[in-house]
Amino acid sequence: MKIVMAKPGLDGHDRGAKVIARSLRDGGHEVVYTGLRRTPEQISRIVMDEDANALGLSTLSGAHDVLIPRICKLLKDTGMGDVMVFLGGIIPERDHEKMFSHGVRAIFGPGSRTEDILSFLDDAESRTDLGKSVGVGNEDGWRWN
Secondary structure, eight states: HHHHHHHBBOOOOOOHHHHHHHHHHHHHHHEEEEEEEOOOOHHHHHHHHHHHEEEEEOSSSSSSSHHHHHHHHHHTTTTTSEEEEEEEEOGGGGGGGHHTTTTEEEEETTOHHEEEHHHHHHHHHHHHHHOOOOOOOSSSSOOOO
16 A cells, blocks of 8 residues: 655654654555645645555644644545545544544554554455445545444
8 A cells, every 4th residue: 555644734743653654664555754744735735646545644733623624625625535544643532533524544542553553554455455445535434443
């Protein structure tokens, strides 16, 4: 899978995103890391330019409730509804349903194991192989638990 890893907003802490990017590469995926402080528009453009299958977003700043819906909408509005979106970082439990309602397929908080993220990606690939959508534009409510 080709995955773009991004840090939206003003959050300047990217150690976790870099660790996950390396783990995904070690797990056989192609990963493009965008760097820090990207706007939703920059992120959606990079996903398009890279022809990515998935977008991993890492946020620790608390701005997820604004940035993530904006990114998901941009992906849908620009014809990239087939791109799968997953989150990592500090996303309070009370906000999970809102993130899922925008098309996010998985949320990995502090202490998540890289094996779990790789299992999520394997499950998503299996669904895709069966012709089932895992993208942000899919409205069947699928999410990984």
